[in-house]
Amino acid sequence: MLYILIGLTLLYSFLNGYRDSSSILAGVIASRAMRPRLALYMVAFAEFIAPFFFGAAVTRSVTTGLVNTSAVSLDTIVVAMAAAVGWSFFCWWRGIPSSSTHALIGGLLGATLILDGPQAILGKGVLFIVLPLMIAPIVGFVVGFLLMAFLLWALSSATPRINGVFRELQVVTAMLLGMSNSSNDAHKSMGIMVLGLVLAGRLSSFEIPPWVMAACAGALAIGASLGDWRQIRNLGGKIYRIRPLNALSSQLTSSAVVLAASVFGMPVSTSHIITTALMGSGSAERINKVRWHVAGEMVTTWVVTIPATMAVSILILLAITGFDKVGTNLALLMHSLGY
Numbered sequence: 001m002l003y004i005l006i007g008l009t010l011l012y013s014f015l016n017g018y019r020d021s022s023s024i025l026a027g028v029i030a031s032r033a034m035r036p037r038l039a040l041y042m043v044a045f046a047e048f049i050a051p052f053f054f055g056a057a058v059t060r061s062v063t064t065g066l067v068n069t070s071a072v073s074l075d076t077i078v079v080a081m082a083a084a085v086g087w088s089f090f091c092w093w094r095g096i097p098s099s100s101t102h103a104l105i106g107g108l109l110g111a112t113l114i115l116d117g118p119q120a121i122l123g124k125g126v127l128f129i130v131l132p133l134m135i136a137p138i139v140g141f142v143v144g145f146l147l148m149a150f151l152l153w154a155l156s157s158a159t160p161r162i163n164g165v166f167r168e169l170q171v172v173t174a175m176l177l178g179m180s181n182s183s184n185d186a187h188k189s190m191g192i193m194v195l196g197l198v199l200a201g202r203l204s205s206f207e208i209p210p211w212v213m214a215a216c217a218g219a220l221a222i223g224a225s226l227g228d229w230r231q232i233r234n235l236g237g238k239i240y241r242i243r244p245l246n247a248l249s250s251q252l253t254s255s256a257v258v259l260a261a262s263v264f265g266m267p268v269s270t271s272h273i274i275t276t277a278l279m280g281s282g283s284a285e286r287i288n289k290v291r292w293h294v295a296g297e298m299v300t301t302w303v304v305t306i307p308a309t310m311a312v313s314i315l316i317l318l319a320i321t322g323f324d325k326v327g328t329n330l331a332l333l334m335h336s337l338g339y
Contacts, residue, residue, distance in 0.1 A: 001074050005196040008081040010219040013189040015088045016100040017047055017223030020181055023271035025227065027247030027278065028174050033167035039174060040227045046178030047186070048221035051213055054183035057265030062191025063198075063206045065265070066105070066129055067112050071120035074199040076111045079320075081192060083107030083313035087305070095230045096301055099269035104188060105130060106309030113310075114317055130306075132266040136257060137302070140273035144253040144280025151249055152284065166244035173251035180258040181270040182220060188267055189216040239275070240282045240289045250277040272302055 025039050034042075063069070067076075084103040091098035112120050155162065193212050197203040240246075254274045261268040275298060282290045 001078055002196055002200040002202065005074065005078045005081060006193060006215075008078065008085055009189050009193045009196070010215060012081060012085050012088065012100065012104070012192075013186065013216050013219035014223040015085065015092070016185050016189070017044070017220035018226055019088070019092070019098070019100065019223075019228050020185060020270050021047070021178070021224035021226075022228040022230075023274045024174060024177050024181060024224075024251075026274070027242050027250055028170050030242040031167060031170070031244040031247040033170035033244060033247065034174070036227075040225050042171070043174060043178035044221040044225035046175045047182040047224045048217045050179035050182035051186040051190070051217045053179075054187075054262060056187060056190070056208055058184055058187035058262055058267055059191040059194065059208060060206065061125075061129060061265040061267060062104075062188050063195045065125040066108060066122060067116075067125070068120045068122060069195065069198065072112055072116050072199070074196060076115045077108075077192060077196050077199065079111040079115070079313050079316050080104070080107040082316050083110060083309045086312050086316070087309045091301075092228065098301055099272055099305055100185070101133060101188065101267050101269045102302065102305035103309045104192070105133065105267070106306035107313050109306070110310030110313035111317070114314055129267055132261060133268055136261060136266075136268040137272040137276040140253060140257050141276040141280040141283075143257060144250055144277035145284045146280075147253055148246070148249045148281040148284035151245060155245075163244045166248045170244070170248055170251065173248055173255065177251050177255045177258075177270075177274075178224070180255045180262070182217065183262040184258055184268060185270065186213075186217050186220050187262075189220070239278055239291055239295060242278065242282075246278065246281045246285075249281045250274060253277040253280070269302075 021040060021043050024043055025036070028034055028039050029036050033039075081104075084100065084107040087103045087107070088098065088100055090096075109121065109126075190208050190212055193216065194203065194206055194208055197209075197212075198206060203209070251274075254270065254277045257273050257277075258268060258270050275295075279290050279295055
């Protein structure tokens with residue numbers, strides 16, 4: 001089971017990098033700041049090196065902040081990761097913008113509730129992890145709006161030639177955003193792998209072995225080097241036509257929000273923050289510049305991801321253990337909730 005968990009975690013990290021690098025570079029590519037393939041390789045490098053420079057606050061949140069580690073089993077973590085990976089594959093297949101972070105949290109909550117009961121869920125941890133996960137995209141929108149409004153005011157007398165400067169600056173901001181993303185996302189995978197190693201008796205404490213850090217960062221970077229081109233087209237053109245200044249302001253906004261969340265140990269969705277920062281940037285120019293029906297479809301997907309992956313974890317348990325055991329656990333869960 002431990003080897004299965006390691007394999008699923010590395011696959012999850014790969015898919016995470018594959019989807020998120022597309023979000024990171026959608027503005028860069030849409031504004032023609034860099035050649036697409038070179039941009040992907042640059043972000044992949046940033047994704048690989050970042051975990052070695054940033055702290056492990058997010059790792060601690062994932063390992064000990066959401067579930068009671070003395071009450072869960074290795075089986076629970078394996079089912080949770082299988083649900084997260086399964087949902088990520090489904091969203092990739094259907095071309096749906098999704099969050100691997102939401103999928104991980106939903107899978108972990110669903111598997112823990114059914115296998116270990118609601119007492120294994122840490123209420124304070126749910127508030128500390130799930131609440132920022134929902135609020136961060138709103139923060140991204142507001143900060144993106146304010147920053148773009150300030151830049152428009154400060155550069156009101158600039159000539160169109162300044163777009164060349166904005167494109168050059170995006171080399172720096174895209175690199176910074178890639179490192180910000182990895183400082184949060186790579187540590188989620190590390191947290192799951194460390195938790196599995198502790199539950200399997202291979203580690204005595206929640207410390208990250210160097211090989212775990214290298215493996216998770218490497219899988220994330222390999223995924224980032226490929227990029228989901230459908231996702232790039234969705235963000236790069238369907239929300240609105242992105243100008244170099246839109247891309248630059250949204251990258252600065254996203255980097256700041258994700259880095260702040262990483263410092264405080266809050267797992268967040270980089271792709272969601274990038275998307276809402278782009279919406280805020282476009283809205284600062286003109287409210288009707290943003291195609292709000294497309295934005296609404298994306299937000300709907302974000303909202304359903306956690307309950308959907310909770311349901312996927314239950315379906316996986318049904319396939320493995322049969323209806324009797326899962327049905328009994330569901331009945332106990334409903335009874336404990338007062339139904």
